[in-house]
Amino acid sequence: MDSVKSYIKEHKQRFLDELVELLKIPSVSADNAFKKNVLLTADFVLESLKKAGCDSVELCETDGYPIIYGEKIINKDLPTVLVYGHYDVQPADPIELWTSPPFEPVIKKTEIHPEGAIFARGACDDKGQMYMHVKAFEYMIASGNLPCNVKFMIEGEEEVGSVNLSAFVTKNQEKLKNDVIIISDTGMIANDIPSITTGLRGLSYVEVEVTGPNRDLHSGLYGGAVANPINILSKMIASLHDENNHITIPGFYDTVQELSTEERAEMAKAPFSLEEYKKSIAIDDVHGEKGFSTNERNSIRPTLDVNGIWGGYIGEGAKTVIASKAYAKISMRLVPNQDWKVITELFKNHFENIAPKSVKVKVTPHHGGQGYVTPIDNIAYQAASEAYETTFGKTPIPQRSGGSIPIVALFEKELKSKTILMGFGLNSDAIHSPNEHFGVWNYLKGIETIPYFYANFAKLSL
Numbered sequence: 001m002d003s004v005k006s007y008i009k010e011h012k013q014r015f016l017d018e019l020v021e022l023l024k025i026p027s028v029s030a031d032n033a034f035k036k037n038v039l040l041t042a043d044f045v046l047e048s049l050k051k052a053g054c055d056s057v058e059l060c061e062t063d064g065y066p067i068i069y070g071e072k073i074i075n076k077d078l079p080t081v082l083v084y085g086h087y088d089v090q091p092a093d094p095i096e097l098w099t100s101p102p103f104e105p106v107i108k109k110t111e112i113h114p115e116g117a118i119f120a121r122g123a124c125d126d127k128g129q130m131y132m133h134v135k136a137f138e139y140m141i142a143s144g145n146l147p148c149n150v151k152f153m154i155e156g157e158e159e160v161g162s163v164n165l166s167a168f169v170t171k172n173q174e175k176l177k178n179d180v181i182i183i184s185d186t187g188m189i190a191n192d193i194p195s196i197t198t199g200l201r202g203l204s205y206v207e208v209e210v211t212g213p214n215r216d217l218h219s220g221l222y223g224g225a226v227a228n229p230i231n232i233l234s235k236m237i238a239s240l241h242d243e244n245n246h247i248t249i250p251g252f253y254d255t256v257q258e259l260s261t262e263e264r265a266e267m268a269k270a271p272f273s274l275e276e277y278k279k280s281i282a283i284d285d286v287h288g289e290k291g292f293s294t295n296e297r298n299s300i301r302p303t304l305d306v307n308g309i310w311g312g313y314i315g316e317g318a319k320t321v322i323a324s325k326a327y328a329k330i331s332m333r334l335v336p337n338q339d340w341k342v343i344t345e346l347f348k349n350h351f352e353n354i355a356p357k358s359v360k361v362k363v364t365p366h367h368g369g370q371g372y373v374t375p376i377d378n379i380a381y382q383a384a385s386e387a388y389e390t391t392f393g394k395t396p397i398p399q400r401s402g403g404s405i406p407i408v409a410l411f412e413k414e415l416k417s418k419t420i421l422m423g424f425g426l427n428s429d430a431i432h433s434p435n436e437h438f439g440v441w442n443y444l445k446g447i448e449t450i451p452y453f454y455a456n457f458a459k460l461s462l
Contacts, residue, residue, distance in 0.1 A: 085130030161367025186423030369406015
């Protein structure tokens, strides 16, 4: 296994060049204008798995974008690791805020990444982190160090809610049978403070539409006499939080899992500088639910946020109208035990009930998923922890994440498997934002660490 560093050193430029080529393809699953490019990316992943050493690779059609499945079965008596990742990316908007084009990858040095970081949409989420597994697998095949069976399932719809993955998993339980699932679609505390994500929040994503008059109206002739949907929507959204930033939807907190004082104390041991946090995103103060710390607010507490709001005239200059319609997209991050379908229904009922009779309200659910907590007392977590100890020289800190990977709970339900979240990105990598990037050091460190997980898991499984 000591040869992994030598292999990475020898092939470093190729590893970077291949990732750059992958990042050049704008695989935006949310926008049909990019459909051809999403399919091109699927082909790229398929070919990469073939070249890396999979014995069998398939492009599995779904009602949406295809899932790429590959496997290398060396001995059916050995344990099997299933690698999950996704090849689709978020939209790059707003384009004008990027310092370099989002699909023209460049490597730039930063304060946090003195060895350089790859700036491109999908660099960290999730093309860069997914591709670490392909290259780690390549190394294990090339060096004869693959200690167990491996399966890959790389999808193209994660950024739109993994719409067709559930049906695929349900229909292919035997094909996907495994002893543990490994995902790198999360982050760690810092390059010198490794961590393993042990909890994810669930998600409920909805779009709301408020309709007033049957057409846009002259704001002088009708203003003050007819409900303005934009004004009404703004008031309705504002009412969803109280003065303590507590969500006001009846029943919203009924199943929230409250952590004990001891558990919260353990969480608080993780290194965190509030001043550095504020400085990193250029804010003067933090904001959130009263009675909880910043790290608790963004991991163990549920949230409700407006992701977009629009209506009326937003072009250059003035146009004095009362819009007929106003819209918003709203996401709720949920904690374990909150069922996303129940929460979606609670939101729908509440939002419709608080609307005045002067408008009509339509709530359209988009997608969602359940939260997840992975235990730290099993051999898979131990294998991952020891892998980080080997390559980082430190024991990783277990950490709950504020993000969501809805399919993790689905995997446990359908495949009866635990998931280990070995992320190598950083919070500062600007995923889902302009100027997303992924450190070159982080990319290569992931490739170095993953083979040790395989070796440890195979040893501990005996």
